[in-house]
């Protein structure tokens with residue numbers, strides 16, 4: 001019994017630790033103290049000495065509270081080589097978008113209010129004009145993400161009816177976004193046509209009936225079917241849909257607003273291209289190649305967009321003011337294509353020449369080696385291959401360079417990866433061929449890496 005008496009009460013502990021209360025607040029310190037005192041009593045039951053347990057308490061409590069104060073959502077360095085990494089939050093935003101989002105958070109704004117007339121406005125109006133200008137479409141509507149855009153379009157035009165899709169395009173995008181599942185939730189019956197590798201115009205024509213609500217074309221963004229293949233070109237599919245009087249929707253996924261070949265990248269289908277090819281509706285994401293916050297867009301025929309906007313789901317899937325402000329600022333950057341790569345981080349990273357990245361790697365290698373040597377690791381300059389990510393151009397890689405980190409023992413890459421993940425600013429690389437590879441394509445400055453590693 002006397003061993004327990006060596007432990008302080010919660011109140012005594014709190015009185016002795018005013019600094020912790022200052023830093024973390026009374027309630028969190030009280031809660032943590034209760035847990036630690038419980039653990040100390042348990043230890044005493046199992047034979048520990050009360051005085052020793054009491055002596056450890058302040059230190060353990062401080063460590064508990066410090067650990068609880070660290071957020072998982074702290075900034076990290078994405079050196080995976082995947083520029084649009086879904087698990088790391090996809091696009092990082094342009095300065096202009098960040099400023100607009102901050103302003104929208106800090107003060108009221110005319111979100112659904114017309115500053116000219118003083119009457120009611122529409123939250124989508126801030127983006128519609130820009131989207132129509134940039135895509136050549138008649139109208140646009142904005143949703144929470146592209147999955148929501150696909151869902152609401154299917155529900156609007158396919159509920160209780162059929163949607164025709166090629167078997168070559170029945171995709172899963174990860175995170176359980178499977179086209180057939182989305183269809184059934186939208187109340188749409190899926191009609192598969194063609195085969196995995198070949199679908200012909202007659203396959204679509206034969207499947208059309210008075211039950212058909214829409215034809216869906218899906219950009220097979222995260223895989224590629226090669227070899228003996230045939231798909232119906234979009235303009236031909238548009239003609240088939242027009243002849244039958246059904247809606248043609250083209251889900252582009254990443255959907256770029258500009259031709260990436262201007263920046264030396266492979267051409268990814270553009271939204272304007274899909275509109276010009278005759279799709280009635282085109283859906284795409286805000287945080288993939290577009291380089292903005294999470295959002296989904298549907299652009300296309302005015303009468304169809306109006307129908308979508310009348311769907312009650314629109315309210316459930318709409319965007320908040322912060323992202324609308326960030327998107328508006330992002331889309332404005334596209335009006336000045338000459339400076340787009342300077343201002344839009346996604347494009348800046350994607351278009352960074354390999355030589356420049358290799359020079360950065362050569363500059364950093366000796367400094368990183370010095371920081372790692374005391375921990376038993378080494379760093380060498382190495383070539384690598386970046387990816388766009390988020391399903392864009394899946395089989396295409398972009399030549400890049402970085403640092404190849406090695407150490408003794410087969411588990412060295414895993415051990416180092418874990419160390420780098422636990423840093424105040426975590427560094428995420430990828431393990432490749434017995435080493436931890438840091439692709440420097442997305443490293444904004446040498447300092448960022450050196451500062452992060454200095455905490456090792």
Ligand SMILES: *Cc1c(COP(=O)(O)O)cnc(C)c1O
Pocket residue numbers: 145146147148150173177218219220221222251252253254284285286287295296390391
């Ligand atoms: C990524 C993608 C989606 C889903 O878009 P989110 O913005 O992630 O919801 C839908 N369709 C295709 C073809 C995609 O590539």
